[in-house]
Amino acid sequence: MGNPFGGMMDTIFADKEVLTESYQPETILEREAEIEEYRYALQDVLFGREPENVMLYGKAGLGKTAVTTYILEALQTEVETRDEADELYTHEINCNGKTVFMVVRQLVNTLLPANASEFPKRGLGTGDAFTELYEQLDRLGGTHLMVFDEIDHLDDADTLLYELPRARANGHITNAQVGIIGISNNYTFRTSLSPKVKDTLMETEISFSPYNANELGTILQDRAEQAFAEDACDQSAIRRAAALAAQDMGNARQAIDLLRVGGEVALREEADCVTDDHIGAARERVQRGRLQNRIREQTIHDQYILETIAYLEEGDETPVRSKEIYDLYQDVAAECGDDPLTTLKSIQDHLSDLHMLGFLQRFERNEGLSGGQYYEYELDLNADIVIETRKTIEETRL
Structure with a gap:
């Protein structure tokens, strides 16, 4: 077998770094x-x-x-x-x-x-x-x-x-x-x-308010002119990446990721140009990566709580009350070498924040005089992504 990298050509990108998170543009657009x-x-x-x-x-x-x-x-x-x-x-x-x-x-x-x-x-x-x-x-x-x-x-x-x-x-x-x-x-x-x-x-x-589709289009047009080889990115691809990101979070990072991953999809297919179909194919990969990044951005105890609920969800035990979450959370934190938060109230505060940030769904229950009023929680994202992300984070902490 020959060298697996032999003969590989990059016909799409001129300067891929322009589409990375670490890139600092010389001019800031739309701000x-x-x-x-x-x-x-x-x-x-x-x-x-x-x-x-x-x-x-x-x-x-x-x-x-x-x-x-x-x-x-x-x-x-x-x-x-x-x-x-x-x-x-x-x-x-x-x-x-x-x-x-x-x-x-x-x-x-x-x-x-x-x-x-x-x-x-x-x-x-x-x-x-x-x-x-x-x-x-x-x-x-x-x-x-x-x-x-x-x-x-x-x-x-x-x-x-x-x-x-x-x-x-x-x-x-x-x-x-x-x-x-x-x-x-x-x-x-x-x-x-x-x-x-x-x-x-x-x-x-x-x-800083979310970008609209026109603003994202301006940003992406500027990046695309630098990042791609001549005629290697359709205007329709830029418009679709801008529209998808604007409909979701109004997030420039997400829009730029869509353009970069769309280019990678096109390259893998040995296409000469990035099209809106390539952007569509890139969408799922970018969404998964974005969720992983959002999890990483949370405090360590927020992450432990998300991991706890993911395990409960895998066991088909959600929606679940905060008390049950707290019991398993203590084990999760201890296994990772950290002292768990010591009060149920602190866990409830974190659950409220995670619900507000869109990580959790919250259901209000009212059982009248016998059971009272309380909340139950479940993930509003894929449990596999949470567990996979947490595993990667812990591996880098070792």
């Missing part, structure tokens, strides 16, 4: 209003003043991270031309599955001198980590913009969002200035913050 709000929110940095805090809201795939990267790169370029601007440092941390201590420790370790020992994982508390952070900020001076992606998944976000914006006013730092940029997939995240945190932040809120 002009959000960029304008962002620009005004951070303009004080150019004049050496303390920056405003900014909170971005919107579901995944709506451009929050891409716009943030674009804005911060543009700001850094402009700062370097301004005598009145302080030196600008940006720090980006994904908060999913992290505690405040882990986040502050990570910030400290990015600020420490190259020859310094890392801040220890154990033996010191959150207060010690904040103290070291303030020392390092003052050592460097300048303006520090701290980007906290998936801030809604941070354990005890109140502490972080109360401490950092008040650091200068409370005398913890004198030579440095700090601005917070929070990115949340949860539109209601702010309502969960304590009143004192809301008063402290005084942030600019920028909401």
Whole structure:
């Protein structure tokens, strides 16, 4: 048998990277209003003043991270031309599955001198980590913009969002200035913050709404011109990918994935051009991948709960009450080496959030005086996808 890769040709793609999630476009399309709000929110940095805090809201795939990267790169370029601007440092941390201590420790370790020992994982508390952070900020001076992606998944976000914006006013730092940029997939995240945190932040809120089909079409046209060889992608394929994504979540990431996977389908069929039929064939694969990514984006205990309900569904035991979910959830969490949440109420709160996010169906039951009123839950997605995704996640944690 000859080399299985021998003779393989790529007649479809010119630059496939343009259709990957890691690609950062030089120009952001269809987010002009959000960029304008962002620009005004951070303009004080150019004049050496303390920056405003900014909170971005919107579901995944709506451009929050891409716009943030674009804005911060543009700001850094402009700062370097301004005598009145302080030196600008940006720090980006994904908060999913992290505690405040882990986040502050990570910030400290990015600020420490190259020859310094890392801040220890154990033996010191959150207060010690904040103290070291303030020392390092003052050592460097300048303006520090701290980007906290998936801030809604941070354990005890109140502490972080109360401490950092008040650091200068409370005398913890004198030579440095700090601005917070929070990115949340949860539109209601702010309502969960304590009143004192809301008063402290005084942030600019920028909401990212879903794209419509025309907007997605503009984005896809730009990507297709770069990604595909000449005449290798029909306009009908672009229109269908935009329409399917707009009908679903209004998600640019999903639309771009449809275009990329459609190209892969066409390549496998040895076609010369991506058509709307190839986009249709790509739809199921993209939906499965999108669900897997959404599961990965949830907190670890949300994932354990989804995994628990998936097992119950495999055993034909759903819809199921929260008490039965809680009993099996404890075993699932323990088997993965984590301490389970200790109260039924905490599980019920997570179930409510997962229902709101569309992972679960919830059924209200009323058995009158004898049984009372309660909810039962079942998955609103394929149990196999949940179990498969969780297995992959645990394998990478080993």
